[in-house]
Amino acid sequence: MAEIMYWEALQRAHDEEMARDPLVICMGEDIGVAGGTYKATKGLYEKYGPLRVIDTPISENSYTGLGIGASFLGVRPIIEIMSVNFAWLAMDQMFNSAAKVRYMSGGQLTAPVVFRSPGGSAHQLGAQHSARMEKVFMGIAGLRVVTPSNPKQAYGLLKSAVRSDDPVFINEHELMYNWKGEVPEGEYFHPLEGSEIARSGTDVTLFGYNISVHWCLKAAEILASQYNISAEVVDLYALSPLDRAGIKQSVCKTHRAVIAEEDEAPCGVGAEVMAIINEECFFDLDAAPVRVHSALVPQPYNHKLEMAAIPDHEDVVNAVLKLFGKA
Amino acid sequence: MKPEDKKRVLREMVLARRFEERCYQAYIERKIGGFLHLYPGQEACCQGVMEAARPGHDYVITGYRDHVHAIKCGSDPKEVMAELYGKETGVSKGRGGSMHIFDVKHHFMGGYALVGGPFPLAAGIAKAIQLKGGDEISICFLGDAANNQGTFHETLNMAALYKLPVLFVCENNQYGIGTAIDRSTAVLDQFKRVCGYDIAASQCDGQDFDVVHEHAKKAVAHVRNGNGPYFLELMTYRYRGHSMSDSRGYRTREEEELWKQRDPIFILRDRLIDAGAMTMDAFHALEKEIDHYIENEVIKFAEESPEPNVAELEKYVLA
Numbered sequence: 018m019a020e021i022m023y024w025e026a027l028q029r030a031h032d033e034e035m036a037r038d039p040l041v042i043c044m045g046e047d048i049g050v051a052g053g054t055y056k057a058t059k060g061l062y063e064k065y066g067p068l069r070v071i072d073t074p075i076s077e078n079s080y081t082g083l084g085i086g087a088s089f090l091g092v093r094p095i096i097e098i099m100s101v102n103f104a105w106l107a108m109d110q111m112f113n114s115a116a117k118v119r120y121m122s123g124g125q126l127t128a129p130v131v132f133r134s135p136g137g138s139a140h141q142l143g144a145q146h147s148a149r150m151e152k153v154f155m156g157i158a159g160l161r162v163v164t165p166s167n168p169k170q171a172y173g174l175l176k177s178a179v180r181s182d183d184p185v186f187i188n189e190h191e192l193m194y195n196w197k198g199e200v201p202e203g204e205y206f207h208p209l210e211g212s213e214i215a216r217s218g219t220d221v222t223l224f225g226y227n228i229s230v231h232w233c234l235k236a237a238e239i240l241a242s243q244y245n246i247s248a249e250v251v252d253l254y255a256l257s258p259l260d261r262a263g264i265k266q267s268v269c270k271t272h273r274a275v276i277a278e279e280d281e282a283p284c285g286v287g288a289e290v291m292a293i294i295n296e297e298c299f300f301d302l303d304a305a306p307v308r309v310h311s312a313l314v315p316q317p318y319n320h321k322l323e324m325a326a327i328p329d330h331e332d333v334v335n336a337v338l339k340l341f342g343k344a
Numbered sequence: 345m346k347p348e349d350k351k352r353v354l355r356e357m358v359l360a361r362r363f364e365e366r367c368y369q370a371y372i373e374r375k376i377g378g379f380l381h382l383y384p385g386q387e388a389c390c391q392g393v394m395e396a397a398r399p400g401h402d403y404v405i406t407g408y409r410d411h412v413h414a415i416k417c418g419s420d421p422k423e424v425m426a427e428l429y430g431k432e433t434g435v436s437k438g439r440g441g442s443m444h445i446f447d448v449k450h451h452f453m454g455g456y457a458l459v460g461g462p463f464p465l466a467a468g469i470a471k472a473i474q475l476k477g478g479d480e481i482s483i484c485f486l487g488d489a490a491n492n493q494g495t496f497h498e499t500l501n502m503a504a505l506y507k508l509p510v511l512f513v514c515e516n517n518q519y520g521i522g523t524a525i526d527r528s529t530a531v532l533d534q535f536k537r538v539c540g541y542d543i544a545a546s547q548c549d550g551q552d553f554d555v556v557h558e559h560a561k562k563a564v565a566h567v568r569n570g571n572g573p574y575f576l577e578l579m580t581y582r583y584r585g586h587s588m589s590d591s592r593g594y595r596t597r598e599e600e601e602l603w604k605q606r607d608p609i610f611i612l613r614d615r616l617i618d619a620g621a622m623t624m625d626a627f628h629a630l631e632k633e634i635d636h637y638i639e640n641e642v643i644k645f646a647e648e649s650p651e652p653n654v655a656e657l658e659k660y661v662l663a
Binding site for chain 1 (some may be wrong): 402403405411434435436437438439440444446447448449453454455456458461463464465468469471472473474475476492496498499502505506595599652659661662663
């Protein structure tokens with residue numbers, strides 16, 4: 018397995034799928050001639066031309082709708098929305114058209130479209146460029162939501178999303194495009210449902226997804242070496258549908274749970290995982306589950322304020338220590 | 345167009361009118377739920393455009409006033425009525441309802457209930473045609489009020505930029521829900537708003553089938569011949585309210601009567617009678633025959649069809 022960067026993994030998935038099927042196209046702002054803000058579509062314009070690598074105007078709702086309309090006829094568009102903050106503008110088409118068309122047409126139409134968009138705090142981008150919005154997408158019937166935590170998942174999830182007959186939203190993180198990881202040399206399809214045990218443990222389960230998986234892994238390391246606590250890290254790469262069985266299985270084993278998310282707490286991934294724990298394994302718990310999350314504020318510009326607003330691995334460690342009465 | 349074809353068109357327009365009036369009755373009887381947006385008064389628009397296009401071959405998409413467009417594309421009126429009744433035999437298997445008629449085998453790509461929502465979808469369908477290299481065109485029927493959505497401007501820009509084979513038909517019935525166009529829109533002639541995107545456009549009477557048909561032939565040819573999008577504005581009028589709960593307090597009965605004197609069915613009927621191609625007796629017989637068909641086949645089918653199985657509530661959410 019070769020180590021490549023997250024953006025390279027995405028680029029490779031685009032390239033392979035476009036080479037395989039002439040009806041796979043990609044579209045978005047600056048993705049063609051400019052090569053993509055985060056390079057996920059680098060070199061594709063030169064290789065596949067302007068009919069299939071479409072530089073769009075800054076009209077999020079309508080270029081998203083255009084991709085959805087094309088998907089009704091079997092085209093498989095990969096639509097990049099430059100920042101998830103701009104996806105608010107495209108939600109009408111994503112939610113009202115893509116997610117509902119299969120149901121309201123009685124199964125006649127489906128929208129096999131992939132939406133890719135990064136969110137998250139990435140060095141003082143301020144309130145309108147730093148939001149996380151996975152909780153908004155994961156509440157929508159008819160829309161799949163996945164969120165890769167490493168290059169292997171980024172590659173494999175995009176490959177699977179392109180082949181899926183459902184609309185899939187891929188939630189990426191602006192900080193992670195240059196992160197490295199191993200990706201199989203051969204073709205690899207990551208499942209769009211389920212979860213992954215990123216580190217096995219026995220005393221507490223740390224649930225993370227996307228960037229927070231890395232906080233959890235770092236926290237698990239510290240907990241093991243400094244506090245003799247064995248933490249299991251579960252990577253929730255699929256946010257909709259969530260892996261009910263996987264969540265249950267791990268919590269039944271460890272009897273304690275911490276859910277880490279960069280998003281704000283209300284109506285979020287943590288809230289949803291806690292609800293599942295309540296429903297599935299309440300009597301297996303040795304302590305009440307805890308959420309680690311951002312402060313409920315628009316992201317501040319000032320660096321110190323920004324760091325105070327978002328959690329990190331230390332917050333995860335502290336949450337676990339509280340669970341064990343050690344803090 | 346031959347007199348025989350015009351008689352067929354007249355028949356389809358009468359069917360469209362009687363179908364919609366029967367829906368009104370069924371709604372009052374609570375057989376049809378939800379919102380119901382009816383088409384009487386605008387029949388020449390759909391007929392004139394689609395007679396110039398290829399129904400069932402060209403792709404059609406529209407808003408929530410969609411029953412008649414589906415039937416014109418080839419949908420069985422029985423299945424459309426069954427959909428309004430919420431039955432499993434409905435075109436959308438009872439999951440869609442009046443505002444979400446879909447019949448993909450006839451290339452009717454759906455009714456959508458967000459005003460202006462179909463604009464980009466229509467452009468996307470055109471993009472798919474462009475990629476696949478087919479000779480179909482994408483036709484988007486919407487009302488004048490949709491033109492005040494951002495999707496109108498964003499989509500026109502992209503349709504022109506990518507030279508997409510899409511025909512935008514604006515059925516200007518002069519009301520957006522209950523607000524008159526001169527109270528919501530700075531420029532009343534909708535075709536003028538399109539010049540900012542360098543898109544070919546024209547405007548004509550939407551009550552006279554022959555006039556619509558002539559203009560639509562040019563518009564369809566323009567799009568099919570690879571010249572990019574076209575915007576056709578048809579001046580028309582909606583006899584009923586926006587939907588069933590609308591008592592039309594925002595306009596005068598005099599205005600309504602004035603428009604009813606230019607009824608699209610009567611205009612075509614009288615022209616056929618004047619040309620000696622039809623008699624008034626034959627027209628009345630046609631109306632009776634259609635009423636009989638609607639009552640004894642369309643309504644009967646909808647009434648007698650089964651409802652969806654509740655155990656299949658979650659079918660069709662994901663593939």
